[in-house]
């Protein structure tokens with residue numbers, strides 16, 4: 001049943017509610033969702049859209065999954081939340097143990113927080129407190145890549161791309177960090193001295209002040225959907241060790257299978273000192289993030305002044321979120337996710353390739369379950385979302401990137417509808 005009248009609440013939403021990176025009453029289209037199931041979002045007017053976004057990398061198993069629903073309802077019967085100061089619960093311990101088991105052996109200590117941005121703040125504070133205890137209190141700054149994205153809080157903004165990020169607006173409040181150009185070598189290629197040169201020079205000049213290098217391994221997400229040489233990271237690890245600088249991997253977007261490996265770091269031969277996870281951690285059910293680090297770092301922080309790690313969110317390790325994260329991780333490991341992602345990768349490669357010959361398109365690139373059509377010009381966000389909805393799909397481009405990152409459960413026919421919609425719309429630009 002479809003009706004064209006928008007629901008009553010939509011006017012209130014437009015009047016009072018901010019959406020991500022938006023203005024109140026912007027006049028830009030906003031689409032009311034009534035429910036979501038599998039790979040489909042159902043709008044209030046009854047129309048169904050095939051979801052090409054996984055709700056920003058998160059809903060890897062699709063929506064309304066019986067296993068994840070059950071994890072939440074079961075946990076709800078015993079407790080929704082208790083404070084984590086001085087108290088603990090099994091969902092947190094079980095999830096931490098699971099995360100330690102599936103990430104590199106050296107990462108043994110887990111700090112839970114409420115969002116990806118906060119997990120980045122936590123990683124940065126860990127690095128600073130570590131060096132403080134080590135007798136290097138001047139190491140308080142960070143080195144990062146241009147085109148990176150690490151979140152919207154102040155510390156996270158400070159290490160995100162200084163141009164497309166928000167540095168200009170908040171110039172006087174953002175800590176000043178160091179940046180080098182992102183590697184130019186593509187994913188799959190070896191890295192050469194040219195690419196390492198900027199990183200080496202920055203470390204050589206500033207290592208005494210740098211606590212850590214922070215970057216997104218292999219895939220730079222919201223900063224431009226850029227895929228780069230994994231070999232760069234192997235060489236970066238050696239440089240970090242040489243200059244006594246920690247290495248933080250932000251896998252908030254890439255974690256849990258999206259690039260074809262369980263974690264993007266598995267494309268490299270090395271491990272970071274600190275790892276940030278979020279987004280698909282709960283399969284898209286709830287907000288939860290985790291910062292993992294080594295025993296060396298967690299124990300060192302515990303020996304310093306004040307002998308505590310100075311962070312403690314009110315909703316730390318929320319039991320509902322931990323339960324669904326544990327269920328989502330087990331579900332992922334129990335399903336042939338690697339085959340699914342490989343199948344999606346192959347299909348995206350095949351079906352997005354025709355876009356590459358369109359005049360408006362700069363490049364098509366695919367890695368794992370991520371398909372990107374980079375346009376020559378930024379897309380028009382006033383008209384494009386409506387056009388995708390009219391094609392029966394949910395795709396939300398940004399800047400010059402029109403991209404797909406479907407739930408891993410998406411079947412071939414639905415994925416074809418998605419890629420065809422992308423082609424049909426782009427070919428008119």
Ligand SMILES: *Cc1c(COP(=O)(O)O)cnc(C)c1O
Nearest residue numbers: 115116117149150151221252253
């Ligand atoms: C989304 C994202 C973040 C921020 O996570 P939030 O949960 O939105 O705070 C940080 N880093 C990367 C790589 C991301 O993709």
